Amino acid sequence: xxxxxxxxxxxxxxxAGIIRRQHTVAxxxxxxxxxxxxxxxxxxxGESGSGxxxxxxxxxxxxxxxSGEVIYRGQSVDDLSRAQRRTYLREIQPIFQDPFESxxxxxxxxxxxxxxxxxxxxxxxxQETTRxxxxxxxxxxxxxxxxxxxxxxxxxxxxxxxxxxxxxxLLRPRLIxxxxxxxxxxxxxxATILESIRRMKQExxxxxxYITHDLTTAYQIADxxxxxxxxxxxxxxxxxxxxxxxxxxxTQLLVSSIPQxxxxxxxxxxxxxxxxxxxxxxxxxxxxxxxxxxVAFDPCRGQRPPxxxxxxxxxxxxxxxxxxxxLEGENLDLVFEPQLTSQAASGSEDPAAN
Amino acid sequence: MKNGAVLTxxxxxxxxxxxxxxxxxxxxxxFDLRPGxxxxxxGESGSGxxxxxxxLMRMHxxxxxxxxxxxxxxxxGDVMELxxxxxxxxxxxxxxxVPQGAMNSLNPVMRIRDQLADGIRTHEPGDDRDALTxxxxxxxxxxxLDADVGGKFPHELSGGMKQRVAIAIGTSLSxxxxxxxxxxxxxxxxxxxxxxxTLRSVQEEIGAxxxxxxxxxxxxxxxxDRMGVxxxxxxxxxxxxxxxxxxxxxxxTRLLIESVPTLMAKRALASIPGAPPTLINVPPGCPFHxxxxxxxxxxxxxxxLPMSQNGRVVSCHLYPEEAA
Numbered sequence: 035x036x037x038x039x040x041x042x043x044x045x046x047x048x049x050a051g052i053i054r055r056q057h058t059v060a061x062x063x064x065x066x067x068x069x070x071x072x073x074x075x076x077x078x079x080g081e082s083g084s085g086x087x088x089x090x091x092x093x094x095x096x097x098x099x100x101s102g103e104v105i106y107r108g109q110s111v112d113d114l115s116r117a118q119r120r121t122y123l124r125e126i127q128p129i130f131q132d133p134f135e136s137x138x139x140x141x142x143x144x145x146x147x148x149x150x151x152x153x154x155x156x157x158x159x160x161q162e163t164t165r166x167x168x169x170x171x172x173x174x175x176x177x178x179x180x181x182x183x184x185x186x187x188x189x190x191x192x193x194x195x196x197x198x199x200x201x202x203x204l205l206r207p208r209l210i211x212x213x214x215x216x217x218x219x220x221x222x223x224x225a226t227i228l229e230s231i232r233r234m235k236q237e238x239x240x241x242x243x244y245i246t247h248d249l250t251t252a253y254q255i256a257d258x259x260x261x262x263x264x265x266x267x268x269x270x271x272x273x274x275x276x277x278x279x280x281x282x283x284x285t286q287l288l289v290s291s292i293p294q295x296x297x298x299x300x301x302x303x304x305x306x307x308x309x310x311x312x313x314x315x316x317x318x319x320x321x322x323x324x325x326x327x328x329v330a331f332d333p334c335r336g337q338r339p340p341x342x343x344x345x346x347x348x349x350x351x352x353x354x355x356x357x358x359x360x361l362e363g364e365n366l367d368l369v370f371e372p373q374l375t376s377q378a379a380s381g382s383e384d385p386a387a388n
Numbered sequence: 389m390k391n392g393a394v395l396t397x398x399x400x401x402x403x404x405x406x407x408x409x410x411x412x413x414x415x416x417x418x419f420d421l422r423p424g425x426x427x428x429x430x431g432e433s434g435s436g437x438x439x440x441x442x443x444l445m446r447m448h449x450x451x452x453x454x455x456x457x458x459x460x461x462x463x464x465g466d467v468m469e470l471x472x473x474x475x476x477x478x479x480x481x482x483x484x485x486v487p488q489g490a491m492n493s494l495n496p497v498m499r500i501r502d503q504l505a506d507g508i509r510t511h512e513p514g515d516d517r518d519a520l521t522x523x524x525x526x527x528x529x530x531x532x533l534d535a536d537v538g539g540k541f542p543h544e545l546s547g548g549m550k551q552r553v554a555i556a557i558g559t560s561l562s563x564x565x566x567x568x569x570x571x572x573x574x575x576x577x578x579x580x581x582x583x584x585x586t587l588r589s590v591q592e593e594i595g596a597x598x599x600x601x602x603x604x605x606x607x608x609x610x611x612x613d614r615m616g617v618x619x620x621x622x623x624x625x626x627x628x629x630x631x632x633x634x635x636x637x638x639x640x641t642r643l644l645i646e647s648v649p650t651l652m653a654k655r656a657l658a659s660i661p662g663a664p665p666t667l668i669n670v671p672p673g674c675p676f677h678x679x680x681x682x683x684x685x686x687x688x689x690x691x692x693l694p695m696s697q698n699g700r701v702v703s704c705h706l707y708p709e710e711a712a
Contacts (some may be wrong), residue, residue: 081576082547190663193431220432220664221603222647225657247576250606254649254657277651291577293606295648297630301581301610 036108038070038208038241039093039126044102045265046088060088063102066366068093068243070208073235075242077252077273079288080262086245089262090213092227093243094128121127124154127202131214133194137186143194144182146201154205170200173237174230185339192223199230203238210234213245228255249292253277258370261285264322267341271348281350283327287370321353340364347371393420393462394597395444395483395565400438402443402459411450411667413439415621418694419628419701421565421597426588426628428612429601430644432664436621438488441569441601443484446475455705462564480507484563486554486587488570493540501538504528506553507561523560531556531586548579552586559590565653566591566598573602584611605648609633617641620665620675639703640676674705682706 046061062085068076078228080086086187091097092104095111101130104111106122114122130136137146147167150156157163168178174196186194195215202210212231216224224346232255233242252259260270269282280286293301320335321327333353341364342355349361349369361368402414412437421427431437432604442448444459447468450638450675459467479485495503504524508515515523525535531552542550558566571587572580588611591598602608603694607631608615615641616626625638636642647660663681665671671678677687686692686705 081578082569099628182522192663222644222660223663225647225649225659228657229659249577250649250651253651254654289651291581292651293577293581293604293610294652295606295609295645295650297609297633351454 036066037105038107039068040105041092041099042103042105044099044104046085046097054281059265060085061092063100064267065091065364066260068209068241069367070241072372073239073241074257075232075235075244075255076370077256077259078166078246078262079246079249079252079259081288083264084262086247086262087213089243090211090243093209094126095122103349107248119164120154124205124346125208127205127207127210128193129198129202129210129212129215132218133191133198133287134186134218136198137194139186142183142185143189143197146197147204150201151203156204156206158192166204167200170204171197173203173233174200175226177199190223192219192226195219195227195328196230199227199234203234203240204275204318206238207240209241209243211243211245213231214247215244216251217246217248224251224267231255249277249288249317258368262290266324266338267351267366269348269350269352270341270347270366271369275345275348279345279348280324281348281355282352283329284323285350287326296329321351341366345369392423394423395462395599396458396460397421397444398458398460400440400443400459402439402448402452403455405451405453406668409668412670413667414443415473415515415670416457417618417621417623418457418618419623419626421599422614424592424595424597425590425613426598426600426611428608428615429599429618429623430603430605430608430615431618432603434664434667435618436667437601437603437618438569440618441485441567441599442596444567444599445469445479445485447485450637457585477511479677480558480563481511481561482563483565483567484558484561486558486566486568486571488573488657494550496542498541499527499538500540500545503553504538504557507557511561525662527556527560528553530559530590532582546579547575551575551583555583555587555590559594559596562594562596563661564596566596568600570602571600572607573604581606587605605645610674617644620670622675622703623694624676624704625702627702631700637700637707638676638704639680639682639706643681656705674703682703 042065044064044204046057048060050056078086092099151163157166171178171181176196216227228251231242235242244256256273259273259276261268263284269276280289319337321339324330324334339351339353339360341349341351342358343349343361344355344358347369380385399417400414400417404411404413405428429437454468461467501524504527505520524538528535528537535550572583612629615629615632616623619640636645643660660679665675673688673690674692677683692705693704694701695707
């Protein structure tokens with residue numbers, strides 16, 4: 035069975051500067067698979083500069099990888115024919131962070147819905163298009179009558195973002211890549227958007243890659259999570275395992291830094307030892323987190339830690355777990371919890387089967 | 389000053405005159421800021437919280453105007469009545485701002501030490517060069533920055549470092565009141581926490597009171613002593629932070645707290661039905677009544693007045709006047 039979308043050892047390096055050329059490794063050797071048979075929500079979490087947005091752009095085919103391959107239905111995204119590329123662009127839909135910038139203020143909001151409907155020839159007739167659009171708006175909890183025919187500035191940020199979710203849904207994609215979809219939306223309206231993303235998975239069987247810096251919303255809606263630090267995956271697994279019981283010191287730091295909306299649950303004590311990630315150079319060898327790590331020991335400076343499979347549904351790239359086996363082929367699917375609908379998919383990827 | 393408050397805000401109103409009508413961004417807000425306390429003020433976008441923070445220092449820009457009310461600063465009097473010279477004297481010295489997004493508030497072509505020296509020199513001239521250098525160094529150390537940061541330009545610093553510089557500048561003259569407008573909204577959780585801890589330690593060191601304006605309920609729970617909730621230009625509830633979270637009284641506060649996802653339990657995400665009103669066209673009566681699950685007969689016609697009891701204030705018809 036070929037997977038829907040695969041990344042094999044994908045890296046992306048950005049270069050800048052003319053005289054002293056600097057190279058930034060935004061995504062460093064990531065391998066992952068997104069299945070079609072078992073729709074799930076995968077959260078990609080990390081701070082700014084962790085490479086999570088670059089990962090999203092690689093999945094969307096907006097930028098090519100520097101090395102490795104993005105494979106769509108068994109074929110490298112680079113080698114798709116025109117017709118295949120068209121399907122690829124329809125089947126993977128983005129939702130971006132800023133619900134203000136993704137609209138042309140001179141067009142009514144209908145524009146973002148009718149144009150893709152026309153371009154991808156979703157329907158035979160105008161009536162059919164209208165029906166599809168109304169259905170999609172309904173799905174995200176918007177009243178078509180109150181939404182269509184309006185200009186973007188006449189809608190609230192939350193409504194605008196929901197129209198974007200509806201647009202993505204309209205195209206009947208197999209995968210939605212949502213890059214910080216709620217970070218610019220008010221707290222009281224966030225839940226509706228997250229809920230409509232969850233419904234896409236449950237009711238339409240669409241997989242979602244949810245890119246976020248917010249572990250709390252990731253925990254609430256995602257099935258599995260991948261935590262990135264400076265371009266590398268440091269921990270991955272089911273959200274229950276990774277967020278409730280994080281193993282990598284970086285994930286632990288992230289989780290303990292979340293301000294809980296409860297004055298009787300104060301912040302933990304770890305923050306004092308943690309440096310400022312933006313101002314820290316990445317060591318050429320060894321673990322990227324070593325300079326900030328409170329528990330670093332000798333091996334950490336020698337080489338990059340591989341992902342250790344220290345729990346059936348969790349892996350951490352930390353030498354503290356070097357008595358556990360390495361994650362086979364760095365294949366993150368092995369730690370992701372298969373979804374209930376997916377016996378076929380999970381069967382073939384069961385660690386025991388390898 | 390009444391009950392020893394450092395800053396007393398009485399019935400403050402800030403309106404914007406726009407072609408479409410008058411926007412009542414801050415509509416009759418009253419509260420006290422007590423010595424040494426951290427008062428958090430939360431609200432969604434468009435609730436008027438940032439407008440109010442800026443208006444307290446008279447830093448609002450037209451078309452915003454002060455439409456009424458007073459802001460009494462201990463030992464100074466009504467900030468709203470000060471002339472330009474009087475304002476210049478108290479800003480930074482008595483009443484300082486730590487702005488939102490320090491990346492945009494620092495001068496990109498000035499070294500950090502010069503930006504720090506600017507305020508000190510203006511308000512407290514007379515330090516010789518060495519004394520000034522020592523002061524800048526001490527101020528940077530206070531916010532956890534190395535002395536060599538002083539020689540750098542803003543673009544050489546990370547977001548967290550820039551926000552620390554903003555705190556260093558804001559506290560350089562040991563003001564009695566610090567107004568922090570979303571001081572960490574653009575930062576990642578780890579850095580956010582470091583910056584907040586820095587603000588807290590400096591504030592405690594110089595004994596200032598701080599008004600922290602923000603939208604993050606979690607952050608407020610961690611940092612504030614008391615907390616106020618704004619909705620549609622009004623302060624709907626104000627209470628000690630623990631009471632506010634364990635026993636919110638205003639239905640909006642309750643729903644706001646319930647809408648915050650936590651790591652404690654997975655649950656269906658709650659949201660508040662409807663959307664916040666545009667401030668041009670605020671519903672009559674209680675501005676929250678169209679979204680309120682507990683609205684009853686007087687809510688759509690009578691504006692609820694703030695009732696205070698046991699150190700908390702709530703503006704809601706569910707809590708009748710007799711309780712005052």
